[in-house]
Amino acid sequence: MESVKEIPMSSQTPPPKYIYEDHHDHPALLPMIDLPIIDISQLTTAEADQNLRSALSEYGCIMITNHGVESWLLEKVGMVFKQFVALPEEEKLKCKREAFQGFGADPALAGDLLPVDWSARLVLNVLPQEFRELKYWPENPPEFREVVDEYGSKMVTVHEVILKALARSLNLKETTFLDKIGEPWILYARFNFYPPCPMPDLVFGLKPHCDATVLTVLLQDKEVHGLQIEKDGQWFRVPIVPGALVINVGEQLEILSNGEFKSSHHRATVDSERQRTSMAMICLPNPEVEVGPVEELVSEERPLLFRKVKYEESLQLRYYQTGKRIIDDARI
Ligand SMILES: O=C(O)CCC(=O)C(=O)O
Numbered sequence: 001m002e003s004v005k006e007i008p009m010s011s012q013t014p015p016p017k018y019i020y021e022d023h024h025d026h027p028a029l030l031p032m033i034d035l036p037i038i039d040i041s042q043l044t045t046a047e048a049d050q051n052l053r054s055a056l057s058e059y060g061c062i063m064i065t066n067h068g069v070e071s072w073l074l075e076k077v078g079m080v081f082k083q084f085v086a087l088p089e090e091e092k093l094k095c096k097r098e099a100f101q102g103f104g105a106d107p108a109l110a111g112d113l114l115p116v117d118w119s120a121r122l123v124l125n126v127l128p129q130e131f132r133e134l135k136y137w138p139e140n141p142p143e144f145r146e147v148v149d150e151y152g153s154k155m156v157t158v159h160e161v162i163l164k165a166l167a168r169s170l171n172l173k174e175t176t177f178l179d180k181i182g183e184p185w186i187l188y189a190r191f192n193f194y195p196p197c198p199m200p201d202l203v204f205g206l207k208p209h210c211d212a213t214v215l216t217v218l219l220q221d222k223e224v225h226g227l228q229i230e231k232d233g234q235w236f237r238v239p240i241v242p243g244a245l246v247i248n249v250g251e252q253l254e255i256l257s258n259g260e261f262k263s264s265h266h267r268a269t270v271d272s273e274r275q276r277t278s279m280a281m282i283c284l285p286n287p288e289v290e291v292g293p294v295e296e297l298v299s300e301e302r303p304l305l306f307r308k309v310k311y312e313e314s315l316q317l318r319y320y321q322t323g324k325r326i327i328d329d330a331r332i
């Protein structure tokens with residue numbers, strides 16, 4: 001098992017296991033993308049629902065404002081994680097990553113793997129409450145648990161508001177997607193920590209991937225860029241918009257919507273001098289549920305694209321490390 005000691009060291013020239021032979025564009029050289037910004041307090045009007053639908057269909061990744069998370073809480077969520085990563089090693093070891101939850105690098109699996117990410121993550125099941133394993137939840141800083149708990153409950157509303165609007169925009173009963181992902185669906189948090197790296201064009205903080213989720217709500221670092229998305233075969237940097245949250249369509253929503261919404265292909269690069277953090281709140285179907293396309297979205301003009309699949313953490317990790325996608329297994 002990896003320990004927190006195996007987190008990449010900011011001062012090091014990257015050891016070979018992190019290095020991509022074909023270097024990618026230096027992050028600073030890529031153009032910024034102008035992502036749609038959607039005020040989600042306007043959703044329920046037919047026009048706002050349609051705007052959300054077309055923005056997500058075109059980009060797979062948008063920004064949202066008026067999402068109901070007060071600015072002090074956004075600030076705190078970012079801050080408590082920065083305070084946690086600044087703690088001494090022994091303190092962080094108390095939440096050491098095991099198979100899935102906790103703090104550390106991804107466990108290294110056997111096989112033909114892609115280079116290792118220049119990052120470490122703190123992964124926590126947040127909701128439903130009975131899925132929480134508090135031994136992985138930092139006790140330091142002292143407000144960590146309360147802040148993540150509060151932010152998590154706001155995220156339930158954000159997910160519900162968006163999933164209902166997307167269903168309405170496709171002329172479906174508004175709870176269609178929520179009904180399909182089962183009760184309770186799962187909310188988990190992934191806090192990403194990217195130490196600086198002197199050769200940012202040779203490593204990735206998070207390799208190119210699509211989230212295996214329904215939706216991901218991402219709080220970016222306030223100052224340091226790193227998120228990039230691919231659109232029409234080109235990579236772009238995602239701007240930092242103060243107070244806005246980033247929404248990524250995940251593979252489960254691509255399946256549910258029979259391909260109407262495409263999961264966003266994205267990655268995180270690292271900075272040569274400054275550390276970066278980000279925090280993803282992720283929606284997954286209930287673990288007992290098999291997710292397949294909504295029947296009303298299948299027709300003669302729009303044939304069935306996917307068979308039903310069950311999300312599995314261990315499979316997902318293996319796929320991530322080998323550059324495969326679960327959704328490709330589901331494609332008919
Ligand atoms: O750090 C970022 O901006 C991207 C994070 C991300 O893609 C993820 O956690 O899945």
Ligand SMILES: [Fe+2]
Nearest residue numbers: 209210211266
């Ligand atoms: Fe992601």
